Amino acid sequence: MRAARFYAAKDIRIEEIDEPSEDLGPHQVLVEPRWTGICGTDLHEYLAGPIVTPATAHALTGATLPQVLGHEFSADVVAVGDAVDNVAAGDRVSVMPLAYCRECAFCVRGLNQLCTRMGCVGLSWPGGGFSARVVVDDYQAWRLPDALSYEQGAMIEPAAVAAYGVARGGVVPGDRVLVCGAGPIGALTVLAAWAAGAGAVYLSEPNAKRATWAGGALDTAGVFDPAATDVVGELREATAGLGVDVAIECSGSEPGLRAAIGAVRTRGTVAQVGLHVKDAAIDPMRLSEREITLVGTWAYDVHEWPRYMAQVASGAFPVEKVVTDKIGLDDVVTKGFDVLTDPSGDQIKILVNPN
Amino acid sequence: MRAARFYAAKDIRIEEIDEPSEDLGPHQVLVEPRWTGICGTDLHEYLAGPIVTPATAHALTGATLPQVLGHEFSADVVAVGDAVDNVAAGDRVSVMPLAYCRECAFCVRGLNQLCTRMGCVGLSWPGGGFSARVVVDDYQAWRLPDALSYEQGAMIEPAAVAAYGVARGGVVPGDRVLVCGAGPIGALTVLAAWAAGAGAVYLSEPNAKRATWAGGALDTAGVFDPAATDVVGELREATAGLGVDVAIECSGSEPGLRAAIGAVRTRGTVAQVGLHVKDAAIDPMRLSEREITLVGTWAYDVHEWPRYMAQVASGAFPVEKVVTDKIGLDDVVTKGFDVLTDPSGDQIKILVNPN
Numbered sequence: 001m002r003a004a005r006f007y008a009a010k011d012i013r014i015e016e017i018d019e020p021s022e023d024l025g026p027h028q029v030l031v032e033p034r035w036t037g038i039c040g041t042d043l044h045e046y047l048a049g050p051i052v053t054p055a056t057a058h059a060l061t062g063a064t065l066p067q068v069l070g071h072e073f074s075a076d077v078v079a080v081g082d083a084v085d086n087v088a089a090g091d092r093v094s095v096m097p098l099a100y101c102r103e104c105a106f107c108v109r110g111l112n113q114l115c116t117r118m119g120c121v122g123l124s125w126p127g128g129g130f131s132a133r134v135v136v137d138d139y140q141a142w143r144l145p146d147a148l149s150y151e152q153g154a155m156i157e158p159a160a161v162a163a164y165g166v167a168r169g170g171v172v173p174g175d176r177v178l179v180c181g182a183g184p185i186g187a188l189t190v191l192a193a194w195a196a197g198a199g200a201v202y203l204s205e206p207n208a209k210r211a212t213w214a215g216g217a218l219d220t221a222g223v224f225d226p227a228a229t230d231v232v233g234e235l236r237e238a239t240a241g242l243g244v245d246v247a248i249e250c251s252g253s254e255p256g257l258r259a260a261i262g263a264v265r266t267r268g269t270v271a272q273v274g275l276h277v278k279d280a281a282i283d284p285m286r287l288s289e290r291e292i293t294l295v296g297t298w299a300y301d302v303h304e305w306p307r308y309m310a311q312v313a314s315g316a317f318p319v320e321k322v323v324t325d326k327i328g329l330d331d332v333v334t335k336g337f338d339v340l341t342d343p344s345g346d347q348i349k350i351l352v353n354p355n
Numbered sequence: 356m357r358a359a360r361f362y363a364a365k366d367i368r369i370e371e372i373d374e375p376s377e378d379l380g381p382h383q384v385l386v387e388p389r390w391t392g393i394c395g396t397d398l399h400e401y402l403a404g405p406i407v408t409p410a411t412a413h414a415l416t417g418a419t420l421p422q423v424l425g426h427e428f429s430a431d432v433v434a435v436g437d438a439v440d441n442v443a444a445g446d447r448v449s450v451m452p453l454a455y456c457r458e459c460a461f462c463v464r465g466l467n468q469l470c471t472r473m474g475c476v477g478l479s480w481p482g483g484g485f486s487a488r489v490v491v492d493d494y495q496a497w498r499l500p501d502a503l504s505y506e507q508g509a510m511i512e513p514a515a516v517a518a519y520g521v522a523r524g525g526v527v528p529g530d531r532v533l534v535c536g537a538g539p540i541g542a543l544t545v546l547a548a549w550a551a552g553a554g555a556v557y558l559s560e561p562n563a564k565r566a567t568w569a570g571g572a573l574d575t576a577g578v579f580d581p582a583a584t585d586v587v588g589e590l591r592e593a594t595a596g597l598g599v600d601v602a603i604e605c606s607g608s609e610p611g612l613r614a615a616i617g618a619v620r621t622r623g624t625v626a627q628v629g630l631h632v633k634d635a636a637i638d639p640m641r642l643s644e645r646e647i648t649l650v651g652t653w654a655y656d657v658h659e660w661p662r663y664m665a666q667v668a669s670g671a672f673p674v675e676k677v678v679t680d681k682i683g684l685d686d687v688v689t690k691g692f693d694v695l696t697d698p699s700g701d702q703i704k705i706l707v708n709p710n
Binding site: 272 | 460461466469523597604607612621622627628629630631632634635636637638639640641642643644645646647648649650651652653
């Protein structure tokens, strides 16, 4: 079968590999991916990896490079192991890609996203969504509600990150929310904040093309270019001097984090969703004197996958708006990774048909 | 009467000033301070002020320089205004020095410490605890339980900062807690964490004299010199690899904040109590991947003054351990401010007799 495998930075190869065996373990599920999204984590690997892809055998999954990428995907179930009772052959599914040990201090408390030996299908797993077939575990396969398309099913994973960030930020109906960064997670976070009942959702994004797109597609209350505008000042003005209730930092950048901390009101919350690759200077005095809370957020609550799907199925969380292109597997580098890593590009989320 | 007044950095004068009038407004209370503590905020003013002391008329209180210092004090009530019903002449009191408007968005929610026009007796008020007499408002005067000495009564204010930091950090019985910094607030925070039922309280402090004193006086589970020891590594070892449950940053320094963030466990909390005077570089990725919460904390909940006093009265929170010297008003600069601003000094909390 065809697969997109990561070997090293700037080295993703579309090549022929063996199909996974149909001789499944009792809790295994063989699926055929339908649509698979390219994620920011994939882009980090492409630019500077291996980072999370395993150069040596992964502690939980045993996976090693080369790694079939793709961890945001919908699929059809082809076959299931003897002990699988949550899905059956022929089912449409959305794959929750996290792999966890179910034994560590965090797994036993249900905080599986914080597993000390965390793995992930398509990043540190024997297979991924950028191939015709892949074997996952039963707890990772969730039956897709009829109302959801395969495209929407592929978007549940990044949508879950956004919805979880909104939940960790404590957004309640009517809140004024600032989202920093209009990458795919930032864009989905704008939608997730609206879906949580936000009174107004503002966006800070320096890339003019993304800002223009987001201003139109995401129904924001205001989009600010942080390089040209005093975002904090603008938001104070828009909120009668108070500041926003919650800021969700999705840029992974120091300016984004500083804007988030500057823009929230007294006793407001900043949720750190974007992944920073270096230290960032903040003003701790502002945290103190305004009693601001800065809360880290990682992935999502794996047990809330049905809630994330239900939010999308209800129509309140139109994740499909963030899909800006759909391509074939053979084009995954040239029309996918290369386009998305262009800092002046206008693409947000590209879905790949792995067949 | 004699008073210690702040004019400018390095310029505190012990001088004769007029006594406050006994012609009190309906909600005013005239008191005679018994013991008054020198606070870190006073030291900041002395070294680099005016910072919070008002160079021009304060928005709420109208106070201006020169400012009688002293905001941590016990007192005897001399006389009360017509509408005062919570204290009477002859009562022993502990003064809650914060002054707030009772009208702003935060005051009306009971978050008076976050008042947009906050003032403070002894910092931005017509008078302070370093004088023979001062007029306060009725809501600032709290009757001292019989079990508390005047010395303990003078310690309620910094003890409140420590107890509130422990509360904002969410310390629950059995928690392993790291306190960064053994200044007066750090030392009281060690005691407050024990009083909240902590299972172990560790301390990080670079000043060898303070560290030695704290190791003996505060019953810490371990005192680490951050310059000589890998505090984060030591605490991981002491907690079976997990890290501490809560870290309370009382140093106002970048190394303190970094150690706090590094030392807490996954899903742990860092409470920022120390006042930073410049930016600090943190690693936001650690906040994300370990879902750490960083919570700002400012002063205390003014309505919990009785609780703070009751904690001390019960014996569980022996604040008097932190008092390392007691001096007279005429010595407040030479035996007080100059001693406490010596970075290699061994004094923690010095009480002043203003009479």
